[in-house]
Amino acid sequence: xxxxxxxxxxxxxxxxxxxxxxxxxxxxxxxxxxxxxxxxxxxxxxxxxxxxxxxxxxxxxxxxxxxxxxxxxxxxxxxxxxxxxxxxxxxxxxxxxxxxxxxxxxx
Amino acid sequence: xxxxxxxxxxxxxxxxxxxxxxxxxxxxxxxxxxxxxxxxxxxxxxxxxxxxxxxxxxxxxxxxxxxxxxxxxxxxxxxxxxxxxxxxxxxxxxxxxxxxxxxxxxxxxxxxxxxxxxxx
Numbered sequence: 001x002x003x004x005x006x007x008x009x010x011x012x013x014x015x016x017x018x019x020x021x022x023x024x025x026x027x028x029x030x031x032x033x034x035x036x037x038x039x040x041x042x043x044x045x046x047x048x049x050x051x052x053x054x055x056x057x058x059x060x061x062x063x064x065x066x067x068x069x070x071x072x073x074x075x076x077x078x079x080x081x082x083x084x085x086x087x088x089x090x091x092x093x094x095x096x097x098x099x100x101x102x103x104x105x106x107x
Numbered sequence: 108x109x110x111x112x113x114x115x116x117x118x119x120x121x122x123x124x125x126x127x128x129x130x131x132x133x134x135x136x137x138x139x140x141x142x143x144x145x146x147x148x149x150x151x152x153x154x155x156x157x158x159x160x161x162x163x164x165x166x167x168x169x170x171x172x173x174x175x176x177x178x179x180x181x182x183x184x185x186x187x188x189x190x191x192x193x194x195x196x197x198x199x200x201x202x203x204x205x206x207x208x209x210x211x212x213x214x215x216x217x218x219x220x221x222x223x224x225x226x227x
Contacts (some may be wrong), residue, residue, distance in 0.1 A: 098144075
């Protein structure tokens with residue numbers, strides 16, 4: 001089974017800052033990774049699929065990179081509406097798995 | 108628009124069963140699989156399994172095998188998740204989510220979630 005490890009577990013940054021979240025897989029999985037944003041009390045929302053493809057309607061300040069075992073989600077200029085918890089998800093093989101989440105807050 | 112609408116909140120006693128529904132609209136139901144994901148209070152996302160809406164094939168995470176059944180009704184474009192022998196640690200919000208085409212296992216959109224509370 002592929003395990004996903006996200007870091008950091010939380011990050012506090014100022015509006016306009018660049019924020020980077022990393023996700024490491026326990027084994028290589030090419031580009032089979034997705035990123036989700038979850039705001040309090042809401043369902044998760046797909047941001048990035050196939051490691052770096054931006055889902056339709058998602059602001060361009062979000063970007064994803066990586067392949068194999070190491071992946072990154074970047075928010076280029078943090079906005080107040082980006083306060084949320086972010087999850088990575090391996091989509092390579094069953095059982096699918098999510099990372100533990102990264103809570104992003106405004107400083 | 109593509110939408111998944113889930114059934115309402117449930118309160119169950121330990122040992123009981125719950126069946127959550129997920130009605131799809133805005134797309135061809137049998138072309139995309141459905142996954143179920145749960146989230147305990149204050150915790151992260153936990154993937155439970157997947158069902159092919161095309162032929163009914165299922166995959167269940169080992170910890171739920173024997174206790175969960177995922178089904179679909181293609182006539183109403185509805186997916187169901189039944190969880191039996193509930194314990195307090197099954198208290199969670201349960202989400203259904205539409206998978207990508209074929210073997211693309213990322214999820215969009217998600218249902219609004221169904222809170223299942225297990226309490227004596």
